[in-house]
Amino acid sequence: MFSLKTLRTGVLISLWFVFLTFPLMVIKVDPLERIIQWRWKNALLVGIGTFLIYLVVQYLNYRKEHQPPAKVEDTKDQVSFIHKFIADPIQRKLLFGGLLVIAAIFPFVVSTYQTNIMITALMYVVLGLGLNIVVGMAGLLDLGFVAFYAVGAYSYALLNHHFGLGFWEVLPIGGGLAAIAGILLGFPVLRLRGDYLAIVTLGFGEIIRLVLENWSEFSKGPSGISNISRPGFLGMELSLEGSILYMYYIMIAFMIFTIFVVNRLQDSRLGRAWIALREDEIACQAMGIDKQKTKLAAFSLGAFWAGLMGVIFAAKTTFINPASFTFLESAIILSIVVLGGMGSIVGVIIGALVLILLPEYLRALSEYRMLAFGAILVAMMIFRPQGMIATVRRTYRFQKK
Amino acid sequence: MDYFIELFCSGLSRGAIYALIALGYTMVYGIIGLINFAHGEIYMIGAFTSFIVATVLSILGFPLLAIVALSGVAAAVWASAYGYTIEKIAYKPLRHAPRLSPLISAIGMSIFLQNYVLLAQTSDFLPFPELIPDFEFMEPIAHIVGSSDIVIFITTAVVMAVLTYVIKFTRIGKAMRATAQDRTMAMLVGINVNNIISATFIIGSALAAIGGLLIASHIGQINFYIGFLAGIKAFTAAVLGGIGSIPGAVLGSFILGLTESFATGYVSSDYEDVFAFSLLVLILLFKPSGLLGKAETQKV
Amino acid sequence: MSNPILQVSGLTMDFGGIRALNKLDLDVHAGEIVALIGPNGAGKTTFFNCVTGIYTPTAGDVLMTRPGDKKPISLKGLKPNYVTQKGLARTFQNIRLFSKMTVLENVMIGRHCRTKAFILGAVLRNASTRREEQQIAEMSYSLLEKVKLADLANELAENLSYGAQRRLEIARALATEPHLLLLDEPAAGMNPQETQALIELIREISSDGQAILLIEHDMKLVMALSDRIYVMDYGKKIAEGNPEQIRTNPEVIKAYLGEDVDA
Ligand SMILES: Nc1ncnc2c1ncn2[C@@H]1O[C@H](COP(=O)(O)OP(=O)(O)O)[C@@H](O)[C@H]1O
Numbered sequence: 001m002f003s004l005k006t007l008r009t010g011v012l013i014s015l016w017f018v019f020l021t022f023p024l025m026v027i028k029v030d031p032l033e034r035i036i037q038w039r040w041k042n043a044l045l046v047g048i049g050t051f052l053i054y055l056v057v058q059y060l061n062y063r064k065e066h067q068p069p070a071k072v073e074d075t076k077d078q079v080s081f082i083h084k085f086i087a088d089p090i091q092r093k094l095l096f097g098g099l100l101v102i103a104a105i106f107p108f109v110v111s112t113y114q115t116n117i118m119i120t121a122l123m124y125v126v127l128g129l130g131l132n133i134v135v136g137m138a139g140l141l142d143l144g145f146v147a148f149y150a151v152g153a154y155s156y157a158l159l160n161h162h163f164g165l166g167f168w169e170v171l172p173i174g175g176g177l178a179a180i181a182g183i184l185l186g187f188p189v190l191r192l193r194g195d196y197l198a199i200v201t202l203g204f205g206e207i208i209r210l211v212l213e214n215w216s217e218f219s220k221g222p223s224g225i226s227n228i229s230r231p232g233f234l235g236m237e238l239s240l241e242g243s244i245l246y247m248y249y250i251m252i253a254f255m256i257f258t259i260f261v262v263n264r265l266q267d268s269r270l271g272r273a274w275i276a277l278r279e280d281e282i283a284c285q286a287m288g289i290d291k292q293k294t295k296l297a298a299f300s301l302g303a304f305w306a307g308l309m310g311v312i313f314a315a316k317t318t319f320i321n322p323a324s325f326t327f328l329e330s331a332i333i334l335s336i337v338v339l340g341g342m343g344s345i346v347g348v349i350i351g352a353l354v355l356i357l358l359p360e361y362l363r364a365l366s367e368y369r370m371l372a373f374g375a376i377l378v379a380m381m382i383f384r385p386q387g388m389i390a391t392v393r394r395t396y397r398f399q400k401k
Numbered sequence: 402m403d404y405f406i407e408l409f410c411s412g413l414s415r416g417a418i419y420a421l422i423a424l425g426y427t428m429v430y431g432i433i434g435l436i437n438f439a440h441g442e443i444y445m446i447g448a449f450t451s452f453i454v455a456t457v458l459s460i461l462g463f464p465l466l467a468i469v470a471l472s473g474v475a476a477a478v479w480a481s482a483y484g485y486t487i488e489k490i491a492y493k494p495l496r497h498a499p500r501l502s503p504l505i506s507a508i509g510m511s512i513f514l515q516n517y518v519l520l521a522q523t524s525d526f527l528p529f530p531e532l533i534p535d536f537e538f539m540e541p542i543a544h545i546v547g548s549s550d551i552v553i554f555i556t557t558a559v560v561m562a563v564l565t566y567v568i569k570f571t572r573i574g575k576a577m578r579a580t581a582q583d584r585t586m587a588m589l590v591g592i593n594v595n596n597i598i599s600a601t602f603i604i605g606s607a608l609a610a611i612g613g614l615l616i617a618s619h620i621g622q623i624n625f626y627i628g629f630l631a632g633i634k635a636f637t638a639a640v641l642g643g644i645g646s647i648p649g650a651v652l653g654s655f656i657l658g659l660t661e662s663f664a665t666g667y668v669s670s671d672y673e674d675v676f677a678f679s680l681l682v683l684i685l686l687f688k689p690s691g692l693l694g695k696a697e698t699q700k701v
Numbered sequence: 702m703s704n705p706i707l708q709v710s711g712l713t714m715d716f717g718g719i720r721a722l723n724k725l726d727l728d729v730h731a732g733e734i735v736a737l738i739g740p741n742g743a744g745k746t747t748f749f750n751c752v753t754g755i756y757t758p759t760a761g762d763v764l765m766t767r768p769g770d771k772k773p774i775s776l777k778g779l780k781p782n783y784v785t786q787k788g789l790a791r792t793f794q795n796i797r798l799f800s801k802m803t804v805l806e807n808v809m810i811g812r813h814c815r816t817k818a819f820i821l822g823a824v825l826r827n828a829s830t831r832r833e834e835q836q837i838a839e840m841s842y843s844l845l846e847k848v849k850l851a852d853l854a855n856e857l858a859e860n861l862s863y864g865a866q867r868r869l870e871i872a873r874a875l876a877t878e879p880h881l882l883l884l885d886e887p888a889a890g891m892n893p894q895e896t897q898a899l900i901e902l903i904r905e906i907s908s909d910g911q912a913i914l915l916i917e918h919d920m921k922l923v924m925a926l927s928d929r930i931y932v933m934d935y936g937k938k939i940a941e942g943n944p945e946q947i948r949t950n951p952e953v954i955k956a957y958l959g960e961d962v963d964a
């Protein structure tokens with residue numbers, strides 16, 4: 001499997017990486033104390049690490065090449081286990097029922113701390129599903145998703161602070177404002193080619209953040225807004241634990257609602273148009289689809305979802321400042337969609353849970369979190385562009401004539 | 402009036418730095434049609450490498466001239482090595498993938514490199530050694546134009562001249578232009594397209610590294626995050642000039658540098674970065690082909 | 702005689718310095734099969750792109766008279782989706798299917814411009830949306846039966862053979878209920894049996910009264926189907942007539958075989 005030649009190439013590549021990473025990994029200087037630290041161990045680690053990764057990649061390539069090519073009839077077998085499992089209505093009901101029961105009793109089994117982490121994870125599930133509409137289905141690479149999240153969060157924070165409006169009142173307002181922001185931005189920019197769209201949305205996200213940071217009279221600048229009200233339950237103020245519990249159930253309900261909506265959209269006339277647009281814009285227009293209108297629907301719907309989650313975020317943390325809305329936040333959500341599988345609902349849910357819960361529970365790894373997110377984006381594009389759980393298209397049954 | 406000239410000069414040196422970075426974006430875009438999102442990080446790695454080498458050499462007691470020369474060469478060599486490797490890992494396997502794939506890969510690469518430098522070095526701002534001394538002959542006008550402005554300006558001019566020569570008159574330059582025009586055709590006439598793409602990444606990265614060295618010693622500090630903003634701004638400059646066009650990138654960079662300098666000088670420095678981003682959004686909306694770029698109809 | 706469905710006059714298209722179309726005139730009448738032929742690079746695909754709104758022509762006009770209308774409407778400068786909505790649908794020379802969608806869904810996309818449901822309809826799935834979806838699916842399926850792809854309805858489009866992909870493109874275009882169907886080299890890459898089946902398919906489509914304008918290199922197909930033929934070279938029309946006239950036209954033979962061959 002590994003010939004002498006591949007091994008030799010592996011060694012050479014490892015040496016190259018040792019050279020490449022030498023100044024940054026091995027040398028560390030302290031310019032004030034004028035101390036040089038030589039970390040030779042790192043060179044060894046890079047060399048060995050590169051060699052192992054090289055072997056794994058070679059092995060994967062070898063397997064790919066020696067697998068018989070899939071025939072048309074086989075495509076059904078490639079559908080992931082989960083999709084096969086839920087294709088059967090009884091199994092699906094059992095699975096969903098089971099998950100619902102687990103979700104319902106979860107906060108009583110674990111500590112408040114863990115419930116809180118789960119709330120965060122659920123928020124990322126919903127954010128991921130929202131971005132999935134834009135990136136996964138419609139193929140619009142939106143790198144400024146976090147800007148709409150910020151619009152929602154600041155809507156609640158400011159309306160609560162100045163006018164004392166409550167969570168449930170602001171929830172639709174926050175979503176609506178974000179959707180309007182999405183339409184206002186989308187109108188001009190959705191004409192742009194895909195890669196320019198990515199950069200413009202990135203620029204827009206940064207503009208929003210910079211304005212929030214510098215326009216202190218409006219947003220209180222970098223120090224942010226604190227003492228935002230938590231959602232009240234039937235007019236009652238809740239204890240901290242009580243409100244975390246409440247927040248958890250709100251998020252569960254919200255996630256179910258989101259899954260319901262996205263699932264319906266995906267096999268609708270509009271959802272098909274999004275996917276067609278992603279696949280081939282020119283053919284799509286030639287089939288009579290209004291490109292602008294269809295893109296705008298996806299873009300503003302995604303923004304709407306981000307806005308709703310922004311309101312929830314502000315209510316959960318009771319404190320927000322511009323630092324919560326950096327490009328990295330957009331990048332994390334994008335990683336969730338890419339890892340899970342663009343366009344795939346099940347994939348995005350699993351992707352969010354993996355990417356958010358794993359670093360929380362493996363504290364040792366949390367330092368490497370962003371490094372891993374970057375690597376995931378690259379590796380997924382190269383080795384598995386369809387994501388962990390590829391999406392499946394709906395099948396139709398007809399009576400033969 | 403002095404203030405105006407001061408802003409003008411600082412705008413020019415800003416523009417010169419942007420130009421060094423913007424060229425990498427534009428050359429790569431011209432050849433493979435990819436926005437190399439990780440290019441800002443190459444610039445950051447160039448700055449970091451020169452920082453490390455310069456500090457080591459200065460601790461070891463090397464003379465200033467040797468420090469400048471060696472750290473400059475090291476920055477260019479390693480930045481090129483990174484550029485070359487990144488292309489091989491993250492872009493080459495995706496040459497025939499859907500258009501968004503290499504872009505996502507590039508974004509991933511950018512995040513990865515930032516955090517790699519963060520973990521391998523530090524998240525703090527590091528003081529960058531002063532590589533450009535204050536020249537004595539500059540003293541009478543030092544309140545208007547700094548010595549480093551002059552050095553930045555001259556270095557950039559020399560680099561541009563060399564680059565122009567390489568692209569216009571050398572074999573590799575001709576092959577690059579041919580590949581940019583029509584990759585299939587270039588392949589048919591026997592140009593090794595893979596090598597040309599690698600060469601483009603190497604040259605672009607070396608330019609960015611020189612830019613990194615210059616700006617770091619001008620500003621006096623660096624950290625792992627400087628590539629993000631510089632990258633976006635240089636990209637703005639490249640788009641302003643017309644992405645894919647080399648003179649366009651230079652023109653766009655100077656326009657952006659001057660705009661920023663005057664805007665922060667006369668309007669407000671709080672919104673320094675907002676100007677650049679707004680300019681980017683406006684150009685893409687109203688003239689996505691830029692000042693010197695050519696609008697193309699996609700062949701169907 | 703009533704207005705032609707499609708009436709193109711003086712159509713000109715420049716790309717930088719290249720004049721890809723030079724004052725081209727062309728008509729298609731109801732129920733006709735018209736062929737547009739010419740050597741590679743003559744500008745045939747560019748003609749389709751200009752007519753369907755993908756390129757905006759430099760000069761000239763594209764008029765369309767829909768059955769029942771008295772006056773023609775101009776399609777020049779309209780966006781492609783409006784052109785399709787007005788009743789012109791096309792296939793592409795280099796197949797442009799939605800490869801990650803199923804065969805049936807590809808055809809369902811063609812129904813988009815004849816249906817209405819939007820965000821609310823999709824989420825609420827009310828009675829009218831369900832009815833609409835049902836009609837979209839059924840009509841798409843019957844089109845698949847017509848092009849003999851019904852068995853593969855739930856396969857991904859990218860898994861189809863070349864010939865099947867070309868037929869799917871035809872079904873997708875038909876789903877938009879066009880008054881005029883434009884086919885860009887429908888037989889390219891097909892073997893003789895597939896081409897024969899295609900000839901029969903086009904005949905069948907035409908027998909329902911569908912007007913067709915087709916670009917094709919396969920002379921057997923062109924001669925078998927066309928009522929009239931236009932020949933172009935270097936962006937210009939060089940001949941026009943019925944198959945017999947074209948077969949014996951010296952200009953055409955020269956354009957196809959080169960100058961130095963005695964016609
Ligand atoms: N988007 C475009 N930009 C520049 N030239 C084009 C474009 N589209 C077509 N052409 C040119 O127009 C001419 C006609 O091409 P085409 O219409 O594809 O020919 P045909 O379909 O008859 O083979 C060719 O020289 C081609 O290179």
Ligand SMILES: [Mg+2]
Binds near residue numbers: 745746747794
């Ligand atoms: Mg053609």
